[in-house]
Amino acid sequence: MPIEHNPDYIHHIKNGSNGTFREMIFGMEDGMVSTLGAITGIAAATENYFAVILSGLVIISVESISMAIGSYLSSKSVKDIEEKMLMEEKTELKKFPEEEKTELIDMYIIEGWPRDLANKMVEEASKNKKLFLQEMAYHELGIIPAKMENPLRNGVVMLFSYVFGGSIPLVAYFFLSINIAIIASIVFTLIGLFLLGVYAAKFSKRKWWKAGLEMFVLATIAASIGFIVGQLVNKFL
Numbered sequence: 001m002p003i004e005h006n007p008d009y010i011h012h013i014k015n016g017s018n019g020t021f022r023e024m025i026f027g028m029e030d031g032m033v034s035t036l037g038a039i040t041g042i043a044a045a046t047e048n049y050f051a052v053i054l055s056g057l058v059i060i061s062v063e064s065i066s067m068a069i070g071s072y073l074s075s076k077s078v079k080d081i082e083e084k085m086l087m088e089e090k091t092e093l094k095k096f097p098e099e100e101k102t103e104l105i106d107m108y109i110i111e112g113w114p115r116d117l118a119n120k121m122v123e124e125a126s127k128n129k130k131l132f133l134q135e136m137a138y139h140e141l142g143i144i145p146a147k148m149e150n151p152l153r154n155g156v157v158m159l160f161s162y163v164f165g166g167s168i169p170l171v172a173y174f175f176l177s178i179n180i181a182i183i184a185s186i187v188f189t190l191i192g193l194f195l196l197g198v199y200a201a202k203f204s205k206r207k208w209w210k211a212g213l214e215m216f217v218l219a220t221i222a223a224s225i226g227f228i229v230g231q232l233v234n235k236f237l
Contacts, residue, residue: 031165037222060166072155
């Protein structure tokens with residue numbers, strides 16, 4: 001039966017860099033949860049529009065930039081390490097080609113390839129410097145050269161994801177009374193986190209409702225802590 005007509009055939013769709021996807025989910029989740037927890041506590045303690053909105057804007061601005069810089073620097077550090085390892089491997093391939101071929105054959109055999117086929121595969125790979133390096137990088141170093149981190153893209157994605165996520169719990173305070181805004185902010189954020197979990201589950205084998213519920217529970221804990229702290233501050237200070 002042709003592949004395109006087989007309903008049981010799974011065709012994986014490339015969805016970009018795993019690092020970028022990770023930063024998007026992390027940024028939106030952290031933006032929603034951090035902002036919700038902070039402004040819920042401030043709103044409960046002060047019942048002041050100006051204080052809540054100002055605090056929310058400051059939190060989103062500072063944290064989004066901080067998270068973006070952190071994402072950029074951490075991704076760049078990982079990329080620098082991997083590039084250094086690739087350069088060292090490239091040097092070894094140039095100076096010790098036979099030793100490297102033997103090493104790759106052994107790795108193929110460990111993975112389950114027959115020795116005769118492993119020998120043929122290595123002979124073919126060694127004829128192409130780029131392919132030889134690619135095979136050694138993957139099997140020895142666990143690096144896929146074509147899928148290395150993109151620090152700038154990860155930082156930008158983190159920045160905008162955090163801003164978007166952080167805006168969700170804050171938007172209600174621009175239009176509603178303070179008491180209603182607290183409830184609306186929590187509801188909007190819980191729905192947003194649930195949908196984010198559902199979206200993330202599309203790229204894994206997890207059940208959509210479990211992923212959504214996980215995000216939902218985390219946000220509920222953050223909002224509860226923020227509200228309780230706000231009430232305690234309002235009562236005792």
